[in-house]
Amino acid sequence: MPDWSPSDYLRFTDERSRPFAELLARVPGTPRSVLDLGCGPGHLAAMLRRRWPGADVVGLDASPAMIDAARTADPDGRYVLGDLRDLAAGRPPTGVPSRPDLVISNATLQWVPDHRDLLPALAGLARETFAFSVPGNQDAPSHRLLREVAARGSYADAVGPVPRRAVGDPADYLEILAGPGRAVDAWETTYTHVLPGEDPVLRWISATGAQPVLQALEAHDADHGTTLREQFDAEYGAALRRAYPRQPYGTPLAFRRVFVVVTTG
Template identity: 75%
Template sequence: MADWSPTAYLRYTDERSRPFGELLARVRRVPSTVVDLGCGPGHLTAVLRERWPGASVVGLDASPAMIERARATDPGGTYVLGDLRDHADGRSGVDDADLVVSNATLQWVPGHLELLPRLADRARRTFAFSVPGNHDAPSHVLLREVASRPPFADVVGPVERRATADPAEYLDVLARSGWTVDAWETTYVHVLDGEDPVLRWVSATGAQPVLHALDAHDREHGTGLRARFDAEYGAALREAYPRRAYGTPFAFRRVFAVATRETDARGT
């Protein structure tokens, strides 16, 4: 997939950041070292430093554009280009930390359930993450439906349902001897402003693989599939998420888990 757009992702910074605050509120032990997996443009890595000013914080992301943006806008931070799967195996070049945290990243990693215990092992005290739980919401159902129509289907192929697990499933995977796990879910109802706000929201995240494929086809063949897709998908989203006098309500489910070692990995 082509690289991410930091500008598009940051369009709804406040709404996208709320779950991170809820996640951090459940981290009970003050860390001295933190790794932020999938740090994106660094706006939340900076939040980690503000919350624990005495901690050494490193942001890790596989997107060159995101790391470049993070380094430019947060020059006081430390940002490393790398894959969290390598970090799970101790090959990212980033040391283990008291706290390993990840926000809205693991849903992009195939087989992330099997990866979780290894990621937790990289945390000396706490492993905490949140993932979207909205892959059966109208926004994503309609994405798959519109993308399956001709002429889009021949370009993008089948659109994967990037399923995440329920809290109980994450509890079952992470609850091992020596660990306690807190798992829960929250549904936020964001009020979005402007024209086609749900289209803009999804276009910056879940729809990225589809849109990148259409853009590449348009560049190569001189077609206008991206504009046609935006029109059809946008119309479907406006029907599913009607605008009110106060804005467009957009329900967004998030799933969280915080796994804490009963004894620090260093034996303290």
């Protein structure tokens, strides 16, 4: 992927932030240092500071656009450009604390190939607590339709296979992370977000899960003078409207999340 769009991501700030607030509520203690993996545009740093006013909070993200947006919106914060895979491999980017009390991540690990293999190392970085949430909606209509439409005709030629991201269930993460001296709290929640406006599910997923497909189509259009992105939006948007019919009060979107909190000691 070329990069993310912070402005698109922040269209549904309240809905995207709610799981993070509920994850924080289950983190015990008073950490003095916090590392936020996949911090995005920095919009969640304020929640960390409100919960633990005295903590040193550092955000890490692999997206230059997201880090630039975070530094602009929160000039007093600390944000580092880097890949969490390097961190798990023992190569922490400059500016990242070596043993933070809390390592936390919101809706990031699902983007990392074979992220489950990295979890023991990431948990081992935390002096006290490792906490994360990942979307568990890979089989929801929004994602199934994304894969189905992208596999059609000229879209498939431009995009290639769209993977089903292998996010685990709570029991999977419990099995990976449980061990002597560790307590693992793993659970799931399905939210029913009510989204406003026209084609809100398309706007929602276009900023996150559909980004690799859309960027591949845009690159093809730029190289070949085609209009695949526009055609895809129309075809995929129509399929989403059928799957998520608009109601008088808005468009309901069921969104499943998986949460894990690992404490040591």
